[in-house]
Amino acid sequence: MKFKIATLGCRNNQYESAEVRASFEKEGFQPVPSDSRADICVINTCSVTEKSNYRCRQIIRKTVDSNPDSFVVVVGCYPQLDTNAVRSLRGVDLILGNDEKLDIIKHLRDLNVNEQGKLSDGKTTEQKIQKNKTEPKVLVGNSSNGTTFRAEEVSHFAGKTKAFLKIQTGCNYKCTFCVITLARGQSRSAETATVVRQFSRLLQNNFREITLSGIHLGSFGKDLSSQTSLVELLRDLIKIEGNFRIRLSSLGPKDISDELIDLIASSPKICNHLHISLQSGSDRILRLMKRNYQMENIYELMDKLSGRIPDIGIGADLIAGFPGETDQEFEETLGVVRELPFSYLHVFNFSRRKNTAAYDLPDQVPGRVRKQRVFDLKELARQKSEKFRERFLGKDQYVLIEQNRDPKTGYLKGHTGNYIFANIDSADDLVNQIIPVRFSRIENETLFGVV
Numbered sequence: 001m002k003f004k005i006a007t008l009g010c011r012n013n014q015y016e017s018a019e020v021r022a023s024f025e026k027e028g029f030q031p032v033p034s035d036s037r038a039d040i041c042v043i044n045t046c047s048v049t050e051k052s053n054y055r056c057r058q059i060i061r062k063t064v065d066s067n068p069d070s071f072v073v074v075v076g077c078y079p080q081l082d083t084n085a086v087r088s089l090r091g092v093d094l095i096l097g098n099d100e101k102l103d104i105i106k107h108l109r110d111l112n113v114n115e116q117g118k119l120s121d122g123k124t125t126e127q128k129i130q131k132n133k134t135e136p137k138v139l140v141g142n143s144s145n146g147t148t149f150r151a152e153e154v155s156h157f158a159g160k161t162k163a164f165l166k167i168q169t170g171c172n173y174k175c176t177f178c179v180i181t182l183a184r185g186q187s188r189s190a191e192t193a194t195v196v197r198q199f200s201r202l203l204q205n206n207f208r209e210i211t212l213s214g215i216h217l218g219s220f221g222k223d224l225s226s227q228t229s230l231v232e233l234l235r236d237l238i239k240i241e242g243n244f245r246i247r248l249s250s251l252g253p254k255d256i257s258d259e260l261i262d263l264i265a266s267s268p269k270i271c272n273h274l275h276i277s278l279q280s281g282s283d284r285i286l287r288l289m290k291r292n293y294q295m296e297n298i299y300e301l302m303d304k305l306s307g308r309i310p311d312i313g314i315g316a317d318l319i320a321g322f323p324g325e326t327d328q329e330f331e332e333t334l335g336v337v338r339e340l341p342f343s344y345l346h347v348f349n350f351s352r353r354k355n356t357a358a359y360d361l362p363d364q365v366p367g368r369v370r371k372q373r374v375f376d377l378k379e380l381a382r383q384k385s386e387k388f389r390e391r392f393l394g395k396d397q398y399v400l401i402e403q404n405r406d407p408k409t410g411y412l413k414g415h416t417g418n419y420i421f422a423n424i425d426s427a428d429d430l431v432n433q434i435i436p437v438r439f440s441r442i443e444n445e446t447l448f449g450v451v
Helices: 011-026 050-067 075-081 083-087 102-116 180-184 192-202 228-235 258-265 282-288 295-308 325-339 367-390
Strands: 002-007 040-045 070-077 094-096 137-139 162-166 209-213 245-248 274-277 313-320 345-347 396-401 413-418 421-424 434-443 446-450
Touching: 002 011, 011 102, 011 162, 011 209, 040 050, 040 075, 040 102, 040 413, 040 421, 050 070, 050 075, 050 083, 070 102, 070 413, 075 180, 083 094, 094 102, 102 258, 137 345, 192 228, 209 434, 228 245, 228 258, 245 274, 258 295, 274 282, 282 325, 295 367, 313 325, 313 367, 325 367, 345 367, 345 446, 367 434, 413 446, 421 434
Parallel strands: 002 040, 040 070, 070 094, 094 137, 162 209, 209 245, 274 313, 313 345, 421 446
Antiparallel strands: 396 413, 396 434, 413 421, 434 446
C-alpha cells in the first residue's frame, strides 16, 4: 500500500509527520511523492491563525479532488480545535487529534475491522483500504487531559540534510492571542536519556544539523520527576563526538539565560542563532498579551547577546494589529526593530481566534490597518536582513551544504550557523558537509560565496 503526507505548520508538526511516516514504513507501507497516487493520504494540519485554517481547507480539498479513490486522514491542530469544520469537508474519512495521530496505524486497522468490515484480520496491512463513503470517523481527545510526552523514533527526513528532534510539546502559559495550549495541552518533556539516544541515532544516520524543537522549548525538563533544563541537555549533547551542529527553535525572552548565552558563545557545536518570540515592542501591548517580560528585558538581553556573540543571528516573531494597538504603539514597535540588531523577522497579522481572551478585547484594529502595519514591518525586516548580510561580505562563515541545489541559480545552497541563506559555486561532493565559505557578493537578497 502507498501513502503520502502533507505537512503544514511548525517544526514540531514536521517532526510528527516524520513519526507518522516511520509508523507507516514500519508496517511495510510505501511512501510516494506528493504528486503521485496513494492509497492513504494524510494531512497534518496547523491552526495557529485563521489563515492557517484556510490553508488547511485548501490542501484537504485539493487532496480529495486529486485523489478520488484514496483514504483521506486529517490529523493535528485544526481538528483538535475545530473538529466540526473538518468533519464538514467532503471526502475526509478519518479525523485524528494531536494525541491520536501517533496511533494512526492502530486507528486505520480498527476502522477497517469495526466500521467497514473490509479486513478479516485487524493486523493485516497489505490489503487496500477502501474509500469510506459515509461520515468520517472522528477520534479527537481532550488536549487538556494530563498526558505524558510521546514520541516515536525517527531515523530520517525525506529529502533533507537537516533533522528536527522534538524534545517538548504543550505550553503552560495562556497568552491572550494564542490557541496553542488548547491545541497541544500542558507542557511535557522527553526524558534526557531518550533525547540523547535519538540525537545520537540521527547523527549515525549522517545528519549534520539537528534542530531541537518544542512548543515552549524553554520549559524543557521542568515537568520531569528529576528536573533538568535546556542548558543541561545541551551540555550533554555537545559531549557527543562528531562534526555536527545544534540549532534551537523559538525561545521566549525569559528562556534565554546567561548560562545559555555563555554556552552558545563557548561551543562551536551550537549555532550562533536564536529566534525570539517577541510579539510587540510596546509595554502596554505586551501586558495585554499577558507576556512575561517588558521591553527593558529585551534591551538587556540583546545587549548581552551582541556583546558575548558578535556574529549572532537573531530573529523575532511580531504580531501587527493586536486589539487596542494605537498608531503610536505601532511606531514604538518599529522603533524597537530599527534600534535592535535583528537579522530577520517573522511578521504575523493579528488573527482573532475563538476561545482566546483577545477575541473579546475592545478596539479591534481594522483589517486594512493591520495589513499596512504588516507591510511596514516586513519592509523594515527586509532592510535589516540586507544590512546583516552585508556585514559578512569578504568574510568566512561555515555553511552546511544542503541536498538539493538552488532551483533559481543552480548553485549549491545552505545556511550559515547564524542562519544566513547562501549560494556556493562548487561540486556536489560537498553535499551534507559543513564547510568554510568566503562571501563575495549579494544578489537578489542572497549571499554568494566560494569554498
